[in-house]
């Protein structure tokens with residue numbers, strides 16, 4: 001009788017259970033012995049969390065099913081990794097026994113930043129990422145929360161502020177920038193939509209930085225750097241000093257993320273300001289140790305400089321590159337384009353690459369605009385759609401684009417991202433081949449992308465004066 005040799009599978013351990021980790025497990029399947037270690041009871045669909053506050057979804061709908069992990073034939077250990085010994089390839093956890101790995105993937109993500117200001121430890125002053133954060137906000141709102149201050153007018157802050165406003169909470173949105181969504185949209189593109197946010201009831205405080213959260217007499221106040229004060233809650237005459245430590249309003253900081261790399265500090269793993277240093281194959285400086293997603297520092301695909309890119313739509317492709325390489329391919333991750341989208345009231349908006357304001361720091365820039373409708377203008381369903389296209393004057397390559405529309409724009413943003421990815425020039429975009437149908441596009445005579453590119457080309461071709 002021939003005895004079958006037991007197949008030895010490579011032992012791959014992933015620390016973290018977010019989208020980067022799940023993508024890897026789903027891609028590897030049973031070709032390796034994959035173990036995911038994460039502490040949470042539920043992996044969250046973070047992007048959906050504001051909509052559970054708004055009551056569009058139930059709380060439980062924001063949980064990712066663990067079946068995703070089990071269907072990928074991976075093992076799930078619910079625990080927190082406390083230490084990794086890279087020499088002996090040993091992982092220590094808070095509750096479980098040590099385990100060993102052949103290959104290790106660090107996918108520990110990032111945590112929201114709570115700025116070190118006076119009052120940041122008061123009750124109801126928080127950040128927004130975990131299941132507990134979501135539960136706390138939902139409970140507060142369900143129990144009659146009157147007032148909230150959201151700090152940070154990026155996509156997360158905007159979505160959260162709108163959800164609170166929809167639930168009839170007096171909502172203030174504070175940002176240091178001149179306009180909302182400063183990393184996604186230029187001020188000329190966002191101004192009008194910003195007004196609709198104000199008209200919907202959100203109190204907007206731009207060019208304002210939160211300096212402290214403090215109790216003065218009978219009120220708790222948010223102090224801004226431009227001498228503005230937002231009263232948050234008031235205490236009655238009988239309240240004690242102890243009562244004053246409890247906030248009845250809510251303050252949420254949505255001002256950015258910092259990589260979760262605490263357990264690796266002081267080890268030989270190379271870490272810089274924005275996370276673990278990796279190459280474009282997701283390899284760290286330690287053999288057999290890789291890192292992917294929000295815990296990593298990475299670069300712009302357009303300039304090669306380190307930029308922030310803490311998005312699921314970056315974490316997932318990073319995971320995919322690594323997983324396919326572990327399966328024997330030779331892929332490289334090009335870097336961040338940062339295509340992203342959001343929604344404000346009935347307006348869908350999104351951008352990719354650099355805004356004009358950011359691009360001007362590195363490039364000589366030319367921009368072009370086009371505005372049409374999402375269907376033939378004679379059709380009842382037609383909504384406005386506007387594009388701002390940004391190009392490098394020297395290479396003529398497209399380096400950014402922003403859309404505003406009455407209909408979803410994520411697919412359009414992705415079309416421009418593709419132009420960025422393949423180094424497409426303004427000239428090439430003017431011959432972009434498109435389709436047309438009364439319900440689904442403007443008249444065949446025009447296309448948004450072609451028109452905006454033509455606008456830029458005209459500016460490039462200013463005839464000489466002599």
Ligand SMILES: Cc1cc2nc3c(=O)[nH]c(=O)nc-3n(C[C@H](O)[C@H](O)[C@H](O)COP(=O)(O)OP(=O)(O)OC[C@H]3O[C@@H](n4cnc5c(N)ncnc54)[C@H](O)[C@@H]3O)c2cc1C
Pocket residue numbers: 015016017018019020021037038039040046047048049050079080081082107108109110128129156260263292293294295310311312313314315
């Ligand atoms: C409210 C909100 C809305 C968002 N909306 C969008 C959006 O619309 N589009 C988009 O592209 N992105 C969005 N993002 C960003 C996106 O969620 C992140 O970029 C993405 O989750 C990063 O994936 P990741 O796998 O790298 O890390 P994470 O999802 O952060 O996962 C990290 C995992 O590592 C675990 N971990 C950390 N330390 C340890 C340890 N010591 N031991 C064990 N496990 C550990 C964590 O507990 C977690 O399970 C949003 C984020 C938030 C908070």
